[in-house]
Amino acid sequence: MKLRDYLLILHAVLSTAKQEHFFYNYILNNQLSEDDLPLSQADFTDLLVKYDNYQFLNGSVIKAHADKVMNFIDHQEKYRKLKFLAICDTQYPKQLKEIYQAPIILFYEGDLAFLKSPMLTVVGTRLMTEYGQKILEKLIAEIVGSGVSIVSGLAKGIDVYSHELTLQNSGTAIAVIGNGINVNYPAANKETQDRIRKHGLLISEYFPDVRPKQYHFPARNRILAGLSSATLVIEAKQHSGSLITAAYATQENRNVLAIPGNVDQSYSDGTNQLIAAGAKLVLTARDILNEIICY
Numbered sequence: 001m002k003l004r005d006y007l008l009i010l011h012a013v014l015s016t017a018k019q020e021h022f023f024y025n026y027i028l029n030n031q032l033s034e035d036d037l038p039l040s041q042a043d044f045t046d047l048l049v050k051y052d053n054y055q056f057l058n059g060s061v062i063k064a065h066a067d068k069v070m071n072f073i074d075h076q077e078k079y080r081k082l083k084f085l086a087i088c089d090t091q092y093p094k095q096l097k098e099i100y101q102a103p104i105i106l107f108y109e110g111d112l113a114f115l116k117s118p119m120l121t122v123v124g125t126r127l128m129t130e131y132g133q134k135i136l137e138k139l140i141a142e143i144v145g146s147g148v149s150i151v152s153g154l155a156k157g158i159d160v161y162s163h164e165l166t167l168q169n170s171g172t173a174i175a176v177i178g179n180g181i182n183v184n185y186p187a188a189n190k191e192t193q194d195r196i197r198k199h200g201l202l203i204s205e206y207f208p209d210v211r212p213k214q215y216h217f218p219a220r221n222r223i224l225a226g227l228s229s230a231t232l233v234i235e236a237k238q239h240s241g242s243l244i245t246a247a248y249a250t251q252e253n254r255n256v257l258a259i260p261g262n263v264d265q266s267y268s269d270g271t272n273q274l275i276a277a278g279a280k281l282v283l284t285a286r287d288i289l290n291e292i293i294c295y
Contacts, residue, residue, distance in 0.1 A: 001034060005072065005080075007087065008079065010104070011205075017219070018101060026050070040066075083108050083109060084107045093116075099252050107181055107204050108204075109201075110196065110197055110200050111200075116295075118149070118295075119149045120150055120288060120292055121152065121224050123233055123236075123241075123245045125237065125267050126157035126158075128158050129265075136165055139288065144172070151228050152173075153176055153177065156189070158235060163192055163196060163200075167200070180207055180209045183208075183212070204220075218244055221241060221244045226252055229292055229293035230256070230291045231246055232259070232288060236267070243270050257291060258271040
């Protein structure tokens with residue numbers, strides 16, 4: 001079995017990126033050939049014993065592994081029709097592979113060539129104000145006109161509007177979502193998601209029909225931060241998901257940029273806080289373009 005196919009099975013069986021990385025690193029560190037992958041229940045059990053949470057994983061994971069292996073072997077053509085990147089693939093973006101607990105598997109629709117373009121991650125509040133809207137309209141056209149792809153999370157508010165402005169200006173929109181690519185969430189963004197699927201790139205680490213769950217979105221944010229050399233926060237309250245993305249960007253030594261706002265507006269509390277902590281203050285598109293690195 002090919003390593004990428006085996007990683008797909010592990011992705012279906014295991015529940016956390018930490019668990020997946022344990023097995024992937026074991027395979028790499030022990031230089032296992034594709035002929036020696038632990039497919040049988042006995043071999044998988046021997047490997048699982050080395051995992052520190054073995055007692056927690058023991059029965060259910062071993063059975064699920066055996067079932068998934070047999071299911072994959074019996075239905076190989078169905079699984080190989082899935083469009084996915086494995087971390088071992090040459091097309092997997094180098095900059096994303098470098099982050100802590102990078103996604104082992106990414107499902108996608110669209111053109112993977114866009115992952116080679118310079119990218120800017122844009123995040124912000126779901127309750128976009130008129131100020132945030134005007135800032136996006138001011139910046140996006142010039143940024144995408146310079147050949148930069150816009151990465152965002154297809155959430156309500158700043159995210160989806162940044163995607164829509166990118167498409168309107170014939171730019172490349174890359175959406176990283178917290179559910180399967182066959183699921184439209186929120187439902188109101190279906191048209192935009194379909195346009196990104198056709199003209200940009202849609203990415204998810206969840207199997208295509210998986211519904212969104214609350215814990216998916218903080219995990220998704222590490223991918224948003226990891227894909228780009230810079231993350232721009234437009235509007236954000238304190239303790240918001242946008243600040244989680246900015247924290248991931250800082251952790252991975254990426255540039256964090258923020259739009260200043262009125263000190264008496266809650267939607268500017270997060271961005272002003274970032275600037276006070278050392279994020280680059282953005283006034284023009286040129287401030288952003290100077291911070292973007294093409295990997």
